[in-house]
Amino acid sequence: MNVDRFITTMALLRLNEWWYLLGIYSLGILLGGIDRASVLRISIGLACSVLYLAHGYLVNEYMDEVKPGRATQKAKIFRQEHVYIPLIRFLFFSLPLLNLGIAVIFLPPVVSVCLASGTLCSWLYSCPPLRARRFPRWSLVLNSIGFSMLFLIGWGVSGSFHERGVWAFLYVLFLFLPIDLMHSLSDMEEDSLAQRPSFAVYFGALKTVVLAEVLVVVVNAIALIGFFRNAFSAYFLVLSVICGAVWAYILGRYRTPLKIDSFKTIKKRVRILMMVFGLLWLLELTQKGR
Numbered sequence: 001m002n003v004d005r006f007i008t009t010m011a012l013l014r015l016n017e018w019w020y021l022l023g024i025y026s027l028g029i030l031l032g033g034i035d036r037a038s039v040l041r042i043s044i045g046l047a048c049s050v051l052y053l054a055h056g057y058l059v060n061e062y063m064d065e066v067k068p069g070r071a072t073q074k075a076k077i078f079r080q081e082h083v084y085i086p087l088i089r090f091l092f093f094s095l096p097l098l099n100l101g102i103a104v105i106f107l108p109p110v111v112s113v114c115l116a117s118g119t120l121c122s123w124l125y126s127c128p129p130l131r132a133r134r135f136p137r138w139s140l141v142l143n144s145i146g147f148s149m150l151f152l153i154g155w156g157v158s159g160s161f162h163e164r165g166v167w168a169f170l171y172v173l174f175l176f177l178p179i180d181l182m183h184s185l186s187d188m189e190e191d192s193l194a195q196r197p198s199f200a201v202y203f204g205a206l207k208t209v210v211l212a213e214v215l216v217v218v219v220n221a222i223a224l225i226g227f228f229r230n231a232f233s234a235y236f237l238v239l240s241v242i243c244g245a246v247w248a249y250i251l252g253r254y255r256t257p258l259k260i261d262s263f264k265t266i267k268k269r270v271r272i273l274m275m276v277f278g279l280l281w282l283l284e285l286t287q288k289g290r
Contacts, residue, residue, distance in 0.1 A: 012057075012058055012061045012062065012088065013054045013057060013058050014057040014058075014061060015054070017057065018053045018054075018057060020271075020275055020278075021053060021147065021150060022046065022049055022050070022053075022150070023275075023278045023279070023282065024147070024148075024150040024151050024154070024172065024278075025045065025046060025049040025150045025151070025153055025154040026154060026282060027151055027154060027168070027172070027278070027281060027282060027285065028150070028151040028152060028153060028154020028155035028156075028157070028158070028165075028168075029042060029045070029154040029155075029157060029158055030154075030282065030285035030286060031154075031155060031158075031164065031165055031168050031285060032154065032155045032156075032157070032158025032159065032160040032161075032165060033158050033160045034158065036158045036159055036160050037157050037158050037159060040106075041106065041107065041157055042157060044102060044106045044107060044157075045107060045111065045153060045154065045156075045157035047102070048099050048102055048103050048107070048111065048115060048153065049150055049153055049154075051095055051096075051098065051099040051102075052099060052115055052118060052119070052149070052150070052153070053150075054095065055091070055092075055095040055096055055099070055119065055122065056118070056119075056122040056146060058088065058091060058092065058095070059092060059122050059123065059126045059127065060122070060125070060126045062088050062092065062126075063126040063127055063131070064126070064194075064196075096115070096119045099115055099119075100112055100115055100116060100119075103115050107156070107157060108156050108157070108159055110152070110156035111153055111156040111157060114149045114152045114153050114156055115149070115153065117145075117149060118145070118146050118149035118150075121142045121143075121145050121146040121149075122146055124142055125138075125139060125142045125143065125146070133196070133198075134197055135197075136197060136198060136199040136202045136203065137199075139180075139198070139199065140177060140180055140181070140199055143176065143180045144173055144174070144176040144177050144180060145173070147176045148169065148172050148173040148176055151168070151169055151172045152169060155169070163229065163231055164226075164230075164231040164232075166231075167222065167225075167226035167229060167231035167232065168226075168231070168232075170222050170226075171219065171222050171223060171226065171232075171240075174215065174218055174219050174222060175219050177215045178211075178212040178215040178216050178219070178247070179270060179274065180199075181199060181200070181208050181211060181212040181215070182212065182266050182267055182270045183267055184198045184199040184200040184201075184208060185200045185205060185208055185209070185263045185266055185267075186263055186264055186265075186266055186267035186268075187200075187267075188200040188201060188205065188263055189263075189264075200263075205263065209251055212251060213248060213251055216244050216247050216248060216251075217244070219240070219244065220240055220241055220244045223236065223237050223240040223241070224237065233284065235284055236281065236284060239277065239280055239281065239284075243273065243277045246273055247270070247273065250266065250269055250270065250273070
């Protein structure tokens with residue numbers, strides 16, 4: 001196996017598409033209390049989160065684009081570049097086993113449960129016999145659960161469990177639902193050509209936008225209830241409402257009139273919005289931790 005072939009194969013891990021999601025792990029750590037975990041434990045938890053995301057994206061990419069028999073343009077390119085299939089298959093099974101082994105030895109048991117649950121979601125989403133991504137509703141739910149596990153991993157590493165964490169997890173869980181819908185809209189043309197029944201392809205762009213708007217309202221309702229339960233601060237509630245308003249503005253630009261041709265830009269805009277929101281939330285939790 002030459003170096004170029006190895007690099008091409010490793011590109012399937014799609015690091016550039018998920019590195020920022022490690023911020024969700026940081027949210028869990030800070031909410032649970034960063035002073036409750038050693039630097040070593042936090043570092044190991046971060047490494048487990050990296051392996052968890054790398055495996056999830058690898059599984060999805062392999063089953064969608066690289067697995068022998070796939071006829072998409074992307075699959076043809078990968079075959080021309082001689083992606084090293086045996087290495088992918090080795091990582092397919094070894095990464096989760098390595099990850100769980102590390103977690104069992106060095107981290108609290110709840111982290112192992114979260115990693116196993118998230119990995120199961122990844123397999124159910126991408127792999128036969130279920131291959132839940134064929135069913136838009138299941139696909140939406142499993143994606144949300146899988147990404148939300150990053151928060152629980154961070155929270156579990158801290159070893160501190162309280163009501164604030166429960167509300168924060170619910171917030172993150174429901175927040176990923178409209179985020180996933182935005183990805184579905186952004187990839188709508190590609191999924192349609194590849195005959196992948198994503199949510200936007202199956203239900204149409206307008207219904208997807210409307211559902212995303214409803215879910216943004218639900219997310220802010222969780223923030224409001226959490227505020228009255230003393231789980232969220234006034235700062236966070238205002239931050240969430242402002243984020244929701246910006247989101248509604250972004251969606252509104254696509255809804256009237258329905259600009260299907262422009263959906264490729266919506267994922268980038270929402271990603272930037274979520275990164276800013278996440279950084280401001282992290283800033284609040286950092287200040288509280290002092």
